[in-house]
Amino acid sequence: MKTIYYFSGTGNSLWVAKQLKDKLQDTKLVSISKIVNNDKIEDKSSVIGFVFPIYMWNMPFIIRRFIEKLIVNKETYYFSVVTNAGSPGNTLNILNKMLKNKNVKLFSGFSITMPSNYIVFSGAEKDEKINKLTNMASKRISEIKNVILNRETSKLETSNLFINIIGSVVYKFSKSHVNKMDKNYWADDKCNGCKICEKICPVENIIMESDKPKWLGHCEQCMACIQYCPQESIQFGKKSGIKKRYQNPNIKISEMMK
Numbered sequence: 373m374k375t376i377y378y379f380s381g382t383g384n385s386l387w388v389a390k391q392l393k394d395k396l397q398d399t400k401l402v403s404i405s406k407i408v409n410n411d412k413i414e415d416k417s418s419v420i421g422f423v424f425p426i427y428m429w430n431m432p433f434i435i436r437r438f439i440e441k442l443i444v445n446k447e448t449y450y451f452s453v454v455t456n457a458g459s460p461g462n463t464l465n466i467l468n469k470m471l472k473n474k475n476v477k478l479f480s481g482f483s484i485t486m487p488s489n490y491i492v493f494s495g496a497e498k499d500e501k502i503n504k505l506t507n508m509a510s511k512r513i514s515e516i517k518n519v520i521l522n523r524e525t526s527k528l529e530t531s532n533l534f535i536n537i538i539g540s541v542v543y544k545f546s547k548s549h550v551n552k553m554d555k556n557y558w559a560d561d562k563c564n565g566c567k568i569c570e571k572i573c574p575v576e577n578i579i580m581e582s583d584k585p586k587w588l589g590h591c592e593q594c595m596a597c598i599q600y601c602p603q604e605s606i607q608f609g610k611k612s613g614i615k616k617r618y619q620n621p622n623i624k625i626s627e628m629m630k
């Protein structure tokens with residue numbers, strides 16, 4: 373039996389995880405946000421993968437909390453796939469270090485370029501680019517599948533040294549602010565109180581107050597609330613009217629709420 377643990381704000385990582393699950397066969401998918409608050413996370417699968425997005429050249433905080441809780445096995449083949457907009461930083465080496473502290477290691481780690489979901493400044497990519505990146509990702513997933521099935525050890529994929537240094541500096545100085553950056557979010561007059569933002573938030577950081585969302589200050593910056601609001605009501609900072617929203621076109625909103 374194989375297990376893929378995934379975290380996804382806007383569907384890219386879930387789509388990659390689903391493709392891999394189908395190709396690897398005999399594999400179960402587990403949502404990290406559903407189990408991260410369990411007292412104990414134990415899994416004796418012979419192959420375990422971690423699929424998640426890159427935030428600020430590093431891993432989302434929820435991945436850190438999950439890995440810290442994970443009870444590892446010496447015989448398991450561990451791999452990871454990080455989705456990003458082309459700049460993964462040194463994340464896979466950082467993940468490997470966390471696993472090595474538990475006396476296991478990441479045997480292989482892959483970076484897949486997907487459409488950027490960080491749209492607050494620029495809006496989503498054009499449809500042609502989204503399709504092109506999706507096609508390229510499909511081919512890569514087929515190659516990755518072979519490495520995993522053969523239990524190969526491969527070089528962990530990272531950005532270059534310059535980006536890794538810049539990324540680690542930015543991350544160091546920004547990480548204490550990330551949770552509170554949700555103070556920039558607000559819902560404009562288009563909000564109809566449908567509660568989808570409350571339901572889709574993977575870390576229960578939104579509650580409804582007087583039929584409007586209220587953010588609670590432990591945000592992962594996953595973008596799910598902004599991207600999936602059916603009224604495109606959620607805005608960031610003083611700027612209203614964020615441009616085109618992004619959701620992975622091959623993932624249904626119902627799958628994001630599972």
Ligand SMILES: Cc1cc2nc3c(=O)[nH]c(=O)nc-3n(C[C@H](O)[C@H](O)[C@H](O)COP(=O)(O)O)c2cc1C
Pocket residue numbers: 379380381382383384385386424425426427428429430455456457458459460486487488489490593594595620
């Ligand atoms: C807060 C935030 C920070 C991000 N930082 C990076 C980054 O440092 N490098 C990068 O290539 N992409 C970055 N991205 C883009 C995402 O990693 C990318 O779009 C990913 O595929 C989203 O996956 P998801 O749809 O599973 O959430 C960032 C996205 C967000 C929301």
Ligand code: SF4
Pocket residue numbers: 559562563564565566567568569570583584585600601602603604605606
């Ligand atoms: S998803 Fe959008 S419309 Fe629905 S409650 Fe949240 S902000 Fe309002």
Ligand code: SF4
Pocket residue numbers: 381554572573574575576577578587590591592593594595596597598
């Ligand atoms: S509040 Fe929005 S951006 Fe923050 S974790 Fe929840 S869904 Fe993601």
